[in-house]
Amino acid sequence: MSEVRIAAESRSEFGKGAARRARREGKVPAVLYGHGTAPVHLSLPGHDLMLALKTPNVLLSLDVDGKKELALPKDVQRHPIKRHLEHVDLILVKRGEKVVVDVPVVATGTVAPGGLLETVLVALPVEAEATHLPESIEISVEGLEAGQSVHAKDVALPSGSSLAVDGDTVVLHVMVPAAAEAEATEEAADEAEAPAAEPVEA
Secondary structure (H helix, E strand, O other): OOEEEEEEEEOOOOOHHHHHHHHHOOEEEEEEEEOOEEEEEEEEEHHHHHHHOOOOOOEEEEEEOOEEEEEEEEEEEEOOOOOOEEEEEEEEEOOOOEEEEEEEEEEEOOOOOOOEEEEOOOEEEEEEEOOOOOOOEEEEOOOOOOOOEEEHHHOOOOOOOEEOOOOOOEEEEEEOOHHHHHHHHHHHHHHHHOOOOOOOOO
16 A cells, blocks of 8 residues: 655644644644654644545655654544544554554445345454555455355455454345345244144045
């Protein structure tokens, strides 16, 4: 995956008032922490950050007052209604270091007729190098029939990645559509209520 370069500024003002002023200037308050270092309070350019966060698990190359740092978004806070960025927690990473991230799952193909695909896990926990994190994981569901599932251990992971979840965890499952399921239930109920046939006398 590519790195996104962002110019960061150290900030010394805190609190809601300082955060509001930063947002009016088009900046987003952020905190960078990790590797046992003291948290560093930053301001990041809002537009650049918004574009960068469109990529899942984006690796940010920060220029913090002339010092280069690599970071991953850990927690992103947005306004509940306007959805603009309000605050971002960033975790410090090093080249070659392995980290665990949730990678979005993308189903490809079409299940067999009569089945309805259910996504149990929208993202799969994976361990990989911080500088080589997969943006998504494609899983083929072509021809899967109702009742069949795809488990974590069945997923082909990108090179250099490994599962960070139990292999038997269900990722995708093919259900019977509700209408067909209801019809089957009604038929079973009718059969149960039907009177037993009387024995025929010889």
